[in-house]
Amino acid sequence: MSQFKSxxxxxxxxxxxxxxxxxxxxxxxxxxxxxKSGKPAVGYLGSDPTGDSLHVGHIVPLMMMRWFQKCGHKPxxxxxxxxxxxxxxxxxxxxRPFLSEEVLAHNIIGLKxxxxxxxxxxxxxxxxxxxxxxxxxxxxxxxxxxxxxxTFYSVNRMLTMDSVKTRLEREQPMSFLExxxxxxxxxxxxxxxxxxxxxxxxxxxDQWGNITSGTELGRRKxxxxxxxxxxxxxxxxxxxxxxxxxxxxxxxxxxxxxAYDYFQxxxxxxxxxxxKCLRIYTDLPMDEIRRLEALKDQEINEAxxxxxxxxxxxxxxxxxxxxxxxxxxxxxxxxxxxxxxPQISGSEGLGILDAFLQMGFVESKGEARRLIKQNGLxxxxxxxxxxxYRLSAxxxxxxxxxxxxxxxxxxxxKLP
RNA sequence: GGAGGGGUGGCAGAGCGGUCAAAUGCAACGGACUGUAAAUCCGUCGACUUUCGUCUACGAUGGUUCGAAUCCAUCCCCCUCCA
Numbered sequence: 001m002s003q004f005k006s007x008x009x010x011x012x013x014x015x016x017x018x019x020x021x022x023x024x025x026x027x028x029x030x031x032x033x034x035x036k037s038g039k040p041a042v043g044y045l046g047s048d049p050t051g052d053s054l055h056v057g058h059i060v061p062l063m064m065m066r067w068f069q070k071c072g073h074k075p076x077x078x079x080x081x082x083x084x085x086x087x088x089x090x091x092x093x094x095x096r097p098f099l100s101e102e103v104l105a106h107n108i109i110g111l112k113x114x115x116x117x118x119x120x121x122x123x124x125x126x127x128x129x130x131x132x133x134x135x136x137x138x139x140x141x142x143x144x145x146x147x148x149x150x151t152f153y154s155v156n157r158m159l160t161m162d163s164v165k166t167r168l169e170r171e172q173p174m175s176f177l178e179x180x181x182x183x184x185x186x187x188x189x190x191x192x193x194x195x196x197x198x199x200x201x202x203x204x205x206d207q208w209g210n211i212t213s214g215t216e217l218g219r220r221k222x223x224x225x226x227x228x229x230x231x232x233x234x235x236x237x238x239x240x241x242x243x244x245x246x247x248x249x250x251x252x253x254x255x256x257x258x259a260y261d262y263f264q265x266x267x268x269x270x271x272x273x274x275x276k277c278l279r280i281y282t283d284l285p286m287d288e289i290r291r292l293e294a295l296k297d298q299e300i301n302e303a304x305x306x307x308x309x310x311x312x313x314x315x316x317x318x319x320x321x322x323x324x325x326x327x328x329x330x331x332x333x334x335x336x337x338x339x340x341x342p343q344i345s346g347s348e349g350l351g352i353l354d355a356f357l358q359m360g361f362v363e364s365k366g367e368a369r370r371l372i373k374q375n376g377l378x379x380x381x382x383x384x385x386x387x388x389y390r391l392s393a394x395x396x397x398x399x400x401x402x403x404x405x406x407x408x409x410x411x412x413x414k415l416p
Numbered sequence: 417g418g419a420g421g422g423g424u425g426g427c428a429g430a431g432c433g434g435u436c437a438a439a440u441g442c443a444a445c446g447g448a449c450u451g452u453a454a455a456u457c458c459g460u461c462g463a464c465u466u467u468c469g470u471c472u473a474c475g476a477u478g479g480u481u482c483g484a485a486u487c488c489a490u491c492c493c494c495c496u497c498c499a
Contacts, residue, residue: 264452271453298451332452367445370460376446387466406445408452 006031008071012229014286015279017064019205019232022215027227030199035072040126043068043200043229044076044192046185046207048084052110053253056265059315060231062118063280064202065128069119074126076198077115079108081134083184108132114252117315129196133188149187152220153213158182161209182213189214189226205230234280252315259316260340263324264408266308274303282310331410335381337402343412348396352379352389352403355413361405371405378404 004010006028012018021027034041045065047054054062065075081104112130115121119128158164161182167174189211192198201211211228218226250265251257269277275293278284284292284306292303305325312321327338344358353368356377362368369387371377377384379395380402391413395401401413 268452271451274453297453300453301451304451304453328452364463365465366463367461369466371446374446374460376460406447 004028004032006035006071008035008068008073011067011071012064015067016276017060017067017231017280019230020208021230022212022228023225026225027200027229030227031071031073038072040072040074041200042074042076042192042196042198043202044078044131044189044198045202046078046080046083046188047111048080049104049107049111050084052107053251053256054111054114055252056250058114059118059252060234060280061203062115064229064231066118066283068202069126069128072126074196075119075128076192076196077112077119077128077130078188078192079111079130079132080188081108081132082137083133083181083188110253117252131192133184133191136191137184137187145187149183149217149221152217153183153186161213163209182210185210186213186217190218190222193218193222193224193226199224200227200229202229203231205233234276254316254320258324258340258342259312259320260324260327260338260342262316263308263312263321263328266311267304267328268408269304269307271300274300274307277311278303278307281314282307283314284310337400337410337412341402341410341412343400343414345416346391346413347415348391348393350391350413352377352384352391353387355391355403356405359403359411359413361403361409361411376406 003013008031009018009024009028031041043065045061047058065077069075084104084107115128115130121128121130158179163182164174164179189198189201201207201214203211208228208230211230215226215228218224250262266277266281275289278289278292279286282289292306295303308328309321309325312324316324323340327340330336330338331341342359344355346355346358353365356362356368356371357365362371368377372384372387375383379389379391380397381404391401396413396415399415402410403413404410
């Protein structure tokens with residue numbers, strides 16, 4: 001069963017994190033050596049502070065780092081304070097808007113928060129550490145950079161990189177600024193190698209070009225072999241990227257998404273994805289996962305509940321996961337109203353259209369009207385038929401009324 | 417700087433003076449069927465009011481016309497080729 005010498009790579013393979021490695025054999029030898037000697041390997045995961053929270057789509061590499069740390073290695077989390085000022089062209093058609101200093105600072109705080117849910121930070125040997133490439137880029141001299149780094153890059157080669165090639169093929173503009181992105185990423189890798197002895201970079205497969213930029217620079221400039229390791233892009237059965245729920249991103253930080261909604265995202269995963277998600281989004285042992293994913297038909301719902309609970313536990317803590325679960329059970333299995341549902345305050349006399357608008361379930365009254373015609377809106381589980389209905393005292397039970405849109409979205413109106 | 421092409425709803429992409437709130441596809445949403453799944457089928461998909469209707473929208477600003485996404489002018493942005 002054990003195909004690799006290193007514990008880390010075996011876990012990656014077994015749980016479906018393994019997509020591509022710059023030198024599988026070499027990386028395995030290196031990690032095995034570290035694991036044997038008890039000297040942690042250092043690896044990094046980069047992310048640009050373009051938002052103030054990571055979302056489900058970012059979890060894959062985060063979980064890889066989590067395992068990396070569990071295997072006795074040291075994770076570095078790099079935030080691209082400098083590179084965000086440029087914008088990664090990978091997979092995009094347009095230049096990203098520039099971010100103000102305040103927004104960047106705010107985003108970096110948010111990112112650290114996201115990271116810390118999955119990794120243990122601190123000063124210990126295997127504790128995660130946060131670094132910002134702005135620290136080494138902000139004072140860099142252009143000519144010195146061109147001479148020291150630019151000489152190692154061939155434009156011919158750069159033009160063949162996916163991030164550049166696709167942009168050109170699609171006849172979308174690419175600025176010189178963006179063209180330089182891969183040099184900066186390459187430089188990051190080498191900088192971390194110099195500073196922390198970091199020899200591994202872990203990322204999603206869309207970062208392959210940027211990773212090899214770093215490993216090649218390391219080889220040419222420092223004569224050292226750096227390793228890159230990527231995860232596959234996780235898609236659902238329709239081939240779409242994971243991480244969107246009702247058109248909105250599933251955020252990791254609690255200010256952006258409630259634990260209940262986070263829980264529901266995983267609870268509603270497709271049957272075909274259950275095994276894959278258990279491996280990737282939970283810490284459950286493989287034996288347990290194999291048992292769960294073998295469940296069929298209705299029974300697979302048990303696996304989904306466990307998946308949702310475990311995934312929420314990692315990200316939001318056990319307490320929150322339990323509350324979310326209770327709310328889900330009450331709401332869906334017992335037809336009652338769980339306490340963790342989204343809520344607004346309102347009292348009798350409140351128009352039913354306004355109630356849904358305030359709850360954020362609809363974007364306009366017109367939409368609410370349409371949904372009423374389609375039997376899509378409910379008050380205390382009874383379909384609403386009159387769009388001019390106003391809440392009455394009898395609608396409130398124990399000081400709250402339940403309103404629902406469709407089968408999945410439920411919320412509470414509480415008396416003030 | 418020169419020549420040509422183009423900017424349409426979340427995306428893709430028709431329309432090229434009235435019948436255009438704008439085809440079609442995707443996405444999204446509601447209903448039916450189910451298992452808080454998938455697939456399928458039906459329906460919805462600018463806002464306000466719902467009955468008529470009103471308003472805001474086709475890069476921006478002006479103009480021509482009874483009437484413009486559609487014509488004209490100026491400006492902005494993008495693409496291709498040339499310098």
